[in-house]
Amino acid sequence: MLASGRSDAAAGARAYRWLALLAAVATFVASLPLWTQFDRTTAHMQFVERHAWIPAFRVEYFLGVDGFSMPLILLTTFLTPLVLIASWESVKLRQAQYFATFLILEGLMIGTFAALDALLFYVFWEAMLIPMFVIIGVWGGERRVYATVKFFLYTFLGSVFMLVALVYLYVRADSYSILDFHALPLSMTEQVWIFLAFLVAFAVIVPMWPVHTLLPDAHVEAPAGGSVILAAILLKMGGYGLLRFSLPVVPDASALLAPMVIGLSLVAIVYIGLVALVQQDMKKLIAYSSVAHMGFVTLGIFLAWAILGRTGDMPGIAMGITGGMVQMISHGFVSGALFFCMGVLYDRLHTRQIAAYGGVVNTMPHFAAFMVLFAMANVGLPGTSGFVGEFLVILASLQASFWYALLAATTLITSAGYTLWMIKRVVFGPVANDGVAGLHDINGREFLVLGLLAASVLALGLWPAPLVEVMSASVDHLVSHILQSKL
């Protein structure tokens, strides 16, 4: 399951690229049985691997997947080969190391999603951040050092709090198993502190307002491949952490503080939607759009108690959590694709400024078609994956409060505003300058990457049932678990 192939720089005809791609594709193929042999009727952990690691502290090498982690692992193994293909020619400096870093990163991300031992999870989590710093710090843009330091301080500070919480839970449970944490009774005071510690760690990576400002900087400075992985997978660690730790381990504190998280999510959707409108840098615009879209994830996850408080009933709770999960997967495809598109443009004109483009459709018609498709997915058009999660979360949020639904639904207007206004200025119009006039359309390699992503976006939008089905048992189990008090 853990296949992080490591390709050392093979001299000669750049064979390392093929080696790296082979490793990534093999990992993807190896991960497919997770989907095909997954038992959709149970919320129990599947494909479990459990061995003693540090027996003195009862630390185990304990891996397994359920309906939350399995789709995210597949997302990771699907996107990594695409990132490598996309970086085939665009990276000039230390390309072998670049490819190797991505493979290491992939392995660590899969480990983070699959880990069921808290300490193992923490090790993967911290280790995963290192290749990300390296990717931004070595292959990044001009202000890469500032961005890397900011990214490091934010994520590291967050995870230190998480470590304290995990150690505390270990002391109380006398085990590092996350499943034991789930069953551990805790007082309200303990729960609140643990909740806050987790929230800091996960909010930074989601990222939630107001700790979101690391993301635009990191994205702007990261190379295209780094941006793709950051937006498409790394951010999902935050949402996944909330589902794996915050909700089931400290349900009463989650209930108590849910209004705060919902409030922050709605601020993210409305405030960030407006901020995205005025961005002049394409990558910054997409980064802000990511923050707004991830707001739907945290909103959907935390609606549960607001719904229960208002209707005294369950319907809508599972819909919100399902919506949040679908939104994560969809955002992986859509934001990943948009950052690929930014990379395609940046490779050619070496600028991310919206004003430097205009009329790209005239010289790059195929690219423009993809770009408009992904823009529409970002806007949440039905038939694309972007619609599914937002739709479910908006429907669920009305069960909680009319105003939640109203504020969440403003995304229909703001997302169309910032995305299509950018499309209007970049893609449409007459050829703006000589740079645009000299553009050449995407080649077969780029076509392959964008085409696969487009197919994913449409497939998930037209028929989300299979994805929802693999999650449903885990979602139902989580709902019944969090509604039982641990006090």
Add this chain to the structure above:
Amino acid sequence: MDSTLCIAIVLCPLLASLVAGLGGRLVGRTGAHTVTIAGVAASCVLSLLVLRDQLAPGAEPFNETVYTWLVTDGVRMQVGFLVDHLTALMMVVVTFVSLMVHIYTIGYMHDDPGYQRFFSYISLFTFAMLMLVMANNFMQLFFGWEGVGLVSYLLIGFWYTRPTAIFASLKAFMVNRVGDFGFIIGIAVVLGYTGSLDYQQVFAQAASLQGRQIEIFSGMPWSVATVACLALFVGAMAKSAQMPLHAWLPDSMEGPTPISALIHAATMVTAGVFMVARMSPLFEQSQTALTVVLVIGATTALLTGFIGVVQNDIKRVVAYSTLSQLGYMTTALGASAYAAGIFHLMTHAFFKALLFLAAGSVIVALHHEQDIRKMGGLRRHMPVTYWTSLAGSLALIGFPGFSGFFSKDAIIEAVGLATIPGARYAFVCLMIGVFVTALYSFRMFFLVFHGEERLDEEARHHVHESPWVITLPLVLLAIPSVMIGWPLIGPVLFGGYFDGAILVTGEHDVLGEMGREFHGPGAFLLHGLSGLPLLLSLAGVAVAWYAYLRNPALPDLVRRKAGGVYTLLVNKYYLDDFNEKILMRGAQGVGGLLWRIGDVVLIDGAVVNGSAQAVDWIAARVRRGQTGYLYHYAFAMIIGLAALLGWIVFRGA
């Protein structure tokens, strides 16, 4: 009939669109138009078969699920088809007009480099529109709803190098998104209070919604039915261009003329009207919602008609006329005369598509001249276009016997009989609207086809009747524009055609009341001949004739005398300025402030970089303590020791 037939009807245009769009280079121009026309023609024929099946005695509405989109929380969201009399009628209208427009496009887009792309888009549109009208649930309705919006966006911006076109396409999408914002909340309310998105299950519970309440502002409980209907109607307002969400439609004329006919006159813009009629079981539960619908429709019918009088672009005159007619349909819905609204939707689809295509024929003949002040006397050069335009214009103003006469008079009479609040106001608006309609229609007609030729040199050489691919659709559309009113008014409005598809509760049933007085189309016609609407429309034609043919100095005189009113109309009541200067700039301004103040200054500046600087500052201070002199450290230790001992001693004491 079974679901295979429905699937075939929607998939034919979709597959054709994919072939023309993705394989455009491969199949070439001829290939693209052959395959898309074949696809839409197949759809049209199959739709006619469906209509025939539905009309058979004892035919049941067809309602079947094709596949499950997703299941969550016990809610099954499905893709499926509901075909009843209402749907079947819409299917025939959509596919027939679409087919005419496909054929016409061969001629109109003949020289355009984006030929295949255009055919791909209009076939895709037909697919989305069919999904919209054939849906049996709200999710799929929304899919079609946004799908047609997408294609509309792509087609308005079809000529993507024109700045005005891409601005208009963005504007259309944005305004429609404001509508969708309301629409999705309406859907959420429906799901929240009925637990289903399926039409049948929702409508079965409709009556219970009136009694249930929702507190949006605490202490002000509203009926759930009212909230749901008003939110859904916001969607209809944008899609069907009702004031104040109408501003995108005139600008949409930047797109090629065939799509103005298909999307922005005959089909897509009527989706809102269709949707409200489809939701009649819900709207009947809320008198408040019906009143809002009535008042907005009537206001739109009148105010946009006024603007039509001062427009000089041939397509914009027709566009404002469309707005006004959509207002008539909406007013009919508000008066619970849903069948009359749909009947007008159908007749309007034919005669307005005809008028647009005729306008396009003129535009092509004059080498893309659209200013009616530079036309005139075209009657001699373009006989087919002239006669078909005349038929369309007479239908539009409701000349007795033409299709528009039956549908429009039915609406006016129904609104006159309605008793809900706002009905008197609406009735007056519609009456004045009849005069205005005749005025702008024949102003345009006379300026284009009669009088002296005001063509410029180039156009004069170029002018000729259009080829058969253009005139054939004109003739084929002129036939229903003239004829369908007489035979259909009886069965459609008063014969229970929509029983089961449209629900009207007893006290709202104005059409039922009219039906008791209805003694065949002949009597209806005779009754119309003595009515006020006919006089008003004849007056409108007469004024147009006098002002634009007999005494052309008059309009200038009026313009000078009524300068303020004229400026107001030319500036479209300043609604565009409000949208752009207040709403658009406002959102950008707020976004800019939040970014610069919130993100850059407060979060990054004060908190993030501020804490970094604070660490710096503290470190700098602390560093001074590290002097390196041993006696400093020793001294500090002594002080510390003394303090500690002192604390222990005093605590002990």
